[in-house]
Amino acid sequence: QVxxxxxxGGLVQAGGSLRLSCAASGRTFxxxxxxxxxxxxxxxxxxxATINWSSGTTSYADTVKGRFTISRDNAxxxxxxxxxxLKPEDTAVYYCASSEGGxxxxxxxxTQVTVSS
Numbered sequence: 001q002v003x004x005x006x007x008x009g010g011l012v013q014a015g016g017s018l019r020l021s022c023a024a025s026g027r028t029f030x031x032x033x034x035x036x037x038x039x040x041x042x043x044x045x046x047x048x049a050t051i052n053w054s055s056g057t058t059s060y061a062d063t064v065k066g067r068f069t070i071s072r073d074n075a076x077x078x079x080x081x082x083x084x085x086l087k088p089e090d091t092a093v094y095y096c097a098s099s100e101g102g103x104x105x106x107x108x109x110x111t112q113v114t115v116s117s
Contacts, residue, residue, distance in 0.1 A: 002026045002106040004096045009111030012086055016115070020081040022096030022108060028053075033099040034079040036070060038092035038113075045095065051079060064090075086115045 008020040022034065035050035049060045049070040058070050069082040079096060091114050097104035 002028055002098045002100070004098060004106055004108035006094065006096050006108040006111040009094060009113045011114045011116065014086060014088055014115055014117050016086050017082070017084045018086065018113060020083070020094055020096075020111060020113075022079045022081075024077045024079070024096075024098060028077050028098070033104075034070075034072065035097045035099070035104060036079075036081045037095045037097060037104075038090075039095070039110075040089075040092040043092075048094070049081060083113070086113075088115045088117045091115050 003025045005023045006020060008018060010018060012018055033050050033052055036048040037045050038048050039045040047061050048064055049058065049068055051058045051070045051072050053072065060068060067085045072079045093110040093112050095110045096108040098106040
C-alpha cells in the first residue's frame with residue numbers, strides 16, 4: 001500500500017503561481033512513476049504531468065507545458081507541481097497518483113486549485 005497526501009492548493013489570481021506537494025508513504029519503493037491529474041467540475045479527470053522516481057524523466061500535457069514543472073525529492077518521498085502563469089481554466093481538484101504494475105493504482109484525496117480572472 002502507498003498513501004499519498006496532497007497539499008498546497010488554494011485561491012490565486014490569473015497569472016499567479018502555486019506549488020502543490022504530494023507526500024508519499026508506505027510501500028513507495030514499488031512506485032516507478034508519480035503523476036498529477038486534475039478534474040474540473042463536470043469534466044473527466046485529465047493527466048497533467050508525470051515523473052519517473054529513479055531517472056527524473058518528466059512528461060506533460062500540452063495544456064500545461066511550459067507553465068507547470070513536476071519535480072521530486074526522493075529523500076522526502078515527495079513530488080511537487082510548480083504551477084506558474086495560472087489561468088482560470090486551470091481551476092480543478094488536483095490529484096497525486098502513484099503507479100504500480102503499469103497503472104496508477106494509488107491516489108491522494110485531492111487539493112482544490114481555484115484561479116480567479
